[in-house]
Amino acid sequence: MKILIQNGRLLDPASGLDQTGDLAIASGRIVGVGRVGDFSADRVIDASGLVVAPGLVDLAARLREPGHEHEGLLESELAAAAAGGVTSLVCPPDTDPTLDEPGLVEMLKFRARKLSRCRLFPLGAITRGLQGEALTEMAELTEAGCVAFSHAAVPIRNTLTMQRAMQYAASFGYALWLHPRDPWLSGGVAASGSVATRLGLSGEPVAAETVALHTILELVRATGARVHLCRISSAAGVDLVRRAKHEGLPVTADVSINSLHLTDVDIGYFNPAFRLQPPLRQQRDRDALRQALADGTIDALVSDHNPVTTDEKHLPFAEATPGATGLELLLSLALRWAQDEGLPLARALDVITARPVKVLGQALGSLSASAGRLVEGGVGDVCIFDAAASGAVTPERLVSQGKHTPFAFDITGFELPGQVRYTLVAGTVAYESLLTEAAA
Numbered sequence: 001m002k003i004l005i006q007n008g009r010l011l012d013p014a015s016g017l018d019q020t021g022d023l024a025i026a027s028g029r030i031v032g033v034g035r036v037g038d039f040s041a042d043r044v045i046d047a048s049g050l051v052v053a054p055g056l057v058d059l060a061a062r063l064r065e066p067g068h069e070h071e072g073l074l075e076s077e078l079a080a081a082a083a084g085g086v087t088s089l090v091c092p093p094d095t096d097p098t099l100d101e102p103g104l105v106e107m108l109k110f111r112a113r114k115l116s117r118c119r120l121f122p123l124g125a126i127t128r129g130l131q132g133e134a135l136t137e138m139a140e141l142t143e144a145g146c147v148a149f150s151h152a153a154v155p156i157r158n159t160l161t162m163q164r165a166m167q168y169a170a171s172f173g174y175a176l177w178l179h180p181r182d183p184w185l186s187g188g189v190a191a192s193g194s195v196a197t198r199l200g201l202s203g204e205p206v207a208a209e210t211v212a213l214h215t216i217l218e219l220v221r222a223t224g225a226r227v228h229l230c231r232i233s234s235a236a237g238v239d240l241v242r243r244a245k246h247e248g249l250p251v252t253a254d255v256s257i258n259s260l261h262l263t264d265v266d267i268g269y270f271n272p273a274f275r276l277q278p279p280l281r282q283q284r285d286r287d288a289l290r291q292a293l294a295d296g297t298i299d300a301l302v303s304d305h306n307p308v309t310t311d312e313k314h315l316p317f318a319e320a321t322p323g324a325t326g327l328e329l330l331l332s333l334a335l336r337w338a339q340d341e342g343l344p345l346a347r348a349l350d351v352i353t354a355r356p357v358k359v360l361g362q363a364l365g366s367l368s369a370s371a372g373r374l375v376e377g378g379v380g381d382v383c384i385f386d387a388a389a390s391g392a393v394t395p396e397r398l399v400s401q402g403k404h405t406p407f408a409f410d411i412t413g414f415e416l417p418g419q420v421r422y423t424l425v426a427g428t429v430a431y432e433s434l435l436t437e438a439a440a
Contacts, residue, residue: 001042002026003427008047008384010034012054012374013350023052025380028427033376043429047384050421053349054372055087055381057356059254060230060302061327063091063120064401065108073401074108077307077327078117080400082431084303084328085383085420088371089118090360093125094152100125100136102144109145117430119367119381121360123150123177126165130154135165138174147363148175148228153277155183159215166225175226175363180212180237181278189318191279195264201318204279206234213240220249228359229253232298233278235288242297252359253297255289256304257326257333262286262406272313272320273406276304293351294341300356301337303330307402325402329393331385332416333407339417345387380427389419 005023010033012018017033024032024039032039061081065074081089091108093099099108105122112120124146128134138149149169156162156178169176185208190196192203213229217240220227232241232253241253258276263283267274274280292298306323313320330352338348357364357372364371370378391397392409393416407416423431 001427002040003043003045003424004036004039004041005045005047005052005382005384008050008052010052010374011346011349013346014354014373015375017374018346023374023382025382025424025427028380030374030376030378030380033374045384045422049386049388050384051345051387052374053383053385054353054374055383055423055425056085056330056352057372058086058089058303058305058327058330058352059300059356059359060256061089061091061305062094062307064307065095074111075115076399076401077305078112078115078120080325080327080398081118082423082425083399083420085331085385085423086327087118087381087383087423087425088121089327090121090123090147092150092152093123094130094154098125098129099123099146100128100141102140105141105144105146116425116428118425121147121364123148125149126151126156126176127161132156132158132161135161135168138168139172142174147360148177150177151179153179153181155179155181155186155212157183163219163223166219166223166227170223170225175228175361177228177230178216179230180209180216180232182208182211185211188279189275190267191264191281193264193282195267199267199270206236206281209234209237209278210240213237217244217249217251220244220251224250226250231256231259231278231304232289233259234281234285238288238292238297242292245297252299254300254302254359255293255298256302257329258304258324258406259286260289260293260301260337261333266406267317270317271411272315272317273324273404273408273411275317275320275322276324276406277322290337290341293337294343294347299359301330301334301351303327305400307400308404310403313404323402324405325398325400326405327400328398329405329407329416331383331420332418335387335418336416380424382422382424383420384422385418385420387418390415390417391419
């Protein structure tokens, strides 16, 4: 289908494009940006008053399938991605069975392609079954479609195993995505501090992150492996990442929408909606994370999408399953961060489009040159949204099978900025807002 998007604000942080104009898409590719000229379209989308941006790229979304279909089906979660303007997402390997065999990866990618809602990029497991012992066949998993290798949120207890994984990955140009969590210091249900003490909750100290970071960074120095640090949550962690980058180490980092906006005070009276991993830390940590995302120390903002059932969430705080839905909130919370920090709209989009693509790098293959961008000849992945609109987050409005988020209107009392109107993946309309349908 040939699609013409007319009169929108074309905004591409990667190229600096910011102008009112048209966007033409044919055969899944962008064929015209700005002044399109003579173009015979099968469908015309009027984007007057709307922002036409690259499709969002989310580096952290658990889809729950295979193995946890009661928490989230591939269909429901990829539909949620499209509803949030996300056209590419990375999923961790902690499915059941674990993504440690090429056949499992190929099956997951095949199902995602058939759904045509979002591009799916799996992470392969570093060790078999995430047991922290035998390394997986990384070469075979890469051929099957894995873009990097991870241990999900499961710490690798054996430092020798981690070193061998880095040596192997460095030899073949693979990247490791690691959560900096010391296996012995982590495990608390809230961040160590006055709030956890007052509520009588077991605490997880900042050292659980920094000790693990020191270990990871020392091994990076020794092996030269490329490492992406997942879900940095503390000011001390930010300092270590900043120093590592100044040193020239090949590391990147991300932060979740939860840690960027919330603190441990938000737990209130044991509200399980705020039971998250990593745990919410103090305001000084949140402020440091916001600044680090703005200055580039942290490369990308992620949804940390982790759908949880009502039965698993409506429990005493310490017993509730950590996690929250986030795919549909990524754009709004990026906009909210930029508004709070006085940053332009392009900067908000940069951390959820172009910069995540840089983290993925050449692992994207031919997509690396155009994903997260609006460029002639590039892929027709587009997010069209109303930056001036706002909306309340309610369970009824969430497409995801997971209905629990700490940003729900009944908890916060405020609406979030930005409403996605259309999402296009490879030139196909993967999502269209009910508001646009009603207007038509």
